[in-house]
Amino acid sequence: MxxxxxxxxxxxxxxxxYTKPIIGIVCGSGLANIVNIINVExxxxxxxxxxxxxxxxxxxxxxxIFGTIGNKQVVAMQxxxxxxxxxxxxxxxxxxxxxxxxxxxxxxxxxxxxxxxPFFNVGDIMIIxxxxxxxxxxxxxxxxxNLGIRFPAMNKAYSSLLIEKAEQIAREYxxxxxxxxxxxxxxxxxETPAEYKFYHSIGADTVGMSTTxxxxxxxxxxxxxxxxxxxxxxxxxxxxxxxxxxEVLQAGKxxxxxxxxxxxxxxxxx
Ligand code: HPA
Numbered sequence: 001m002x003x004x005x006x007x008x009x010x011x012x013x014x015x016x017x018y019t020k021p022i023i024g025i026v027c028g029s030g031l032a033n034i035v036n037i038i039n040v041e042x043x044x045x046x047x048x049x050x051x052x053x054x055x056x057x058x059x060x061x062x063x064x065i066f067g068t069i070g071n072k073q074v075v076a077m078q079x080x081x082x083x084x085x086x087x088x089x090x091x092x093x094x095x096x097x098x099x100x101x102x103x104x105x106x107x108x109x110x111x112x113x114x115x116x117x118p119f120f121n122v123g124d125i126m127i128i129x130x131x132x133x134x135x136x137x138x139x140x141x142x143x144x145x146n147l148g149i150r151f152p153a154m155n156k157a158y159s160s161l162l163i164e165k166a167e168q169i170a171r172e173y174x175x176x177x178x179x180x181x182x183x184x185x186x187x188x189x190x191e192t193p194a195e196y197k198f199y200h201s202i203g204a205d206t207v208g209m210s211t212t213x214x215x216x217x218x219x220x221x222x223x224x225x226x227x228x229x230x231x232x233x234x235x236x237x238x239x240x241x242x243x244x245x246x247e248v249l250q251a252g253k254x255x256x257x258x259x260x261x262x263x264x265x266x267x268x269x270x
Pocket of ligand 1: 112114115208232233
């Protein structure tokens with residue numbers, strides 16, 4: 001039973017870690033440096049944590065990091081699990097269940113995503129204010145009332161309070177922020193031009209291969225959610241040249257610093 005596994009994993013963590021995190025962080029790809037703002041108490045490899053999915057991707061970071069940011073106790077996932085890697089949705093979202101069980105009340109998620117809003121640019125940062133989930137729903141299956149209700153509402157998934165705080169921080173530090181809708185789909189293929197156009201036409205601003213399952217499980221668990229996309233590429237019908245990898249990396253580096261600042265200040269003010 002899943003709840004037993006969650007409890008066992010939480011017990012393992014509680015007996016190996018002093019930190020009692022109330023805030024969880026999920027680092028997106030290219031955003032592993034978020035953990036540099038953590039005053040680290042303990043690092044656990046996913047491979048040492050009972051019931052954690054076994055990471056199959058070579059060279060991918062896979063660590064759970066415990067410590068403090070300012071006076072707040074936090075836990076950060078450096079590396080997440082994606083559906084396209086072959087994990088069932090319950091495993092993709094298992095770490096979020098464990099976070100809840102060890103006391104996490106607020107979750108900050110980040111990802112790299114493709115822009116389908118033609119006004120977006122490479123390197124933009126977008127606060128996610130809503131999503132379209134085109135991955136299998138992680139709550140499919142018998143519902144365990146210990147974990148949450150059968151039919152959770154998703155109309156207020158992204159905390160307006162945390163969005164406001166982040167916008168305030170961005171104003172103070174002169175950081176340009178976008179706000180919009182993230183569409184999560186399975187990958188691992190990137191979209192065809194027809195798919196990019198379709199996703200924009202149904203209301204998406206960014207598309208990616210993660211985040212929405214974690215958000216659904218966080219909401220099911222009554223965890224407050226804040227999420228941001230780093231726009232790593234933008235689909236434009238009228239642009240013929242490919243975006244160069246270098247461009248994306250450069251944009252990513254600059255945006256990463258800004259994302260890290262927002263995460264740090266947001267946690268200070270939570
Ligand atoms: N599509 C899906 N996922 C992505 C993209 C994209 O264009 N860019 C980064 N992650």
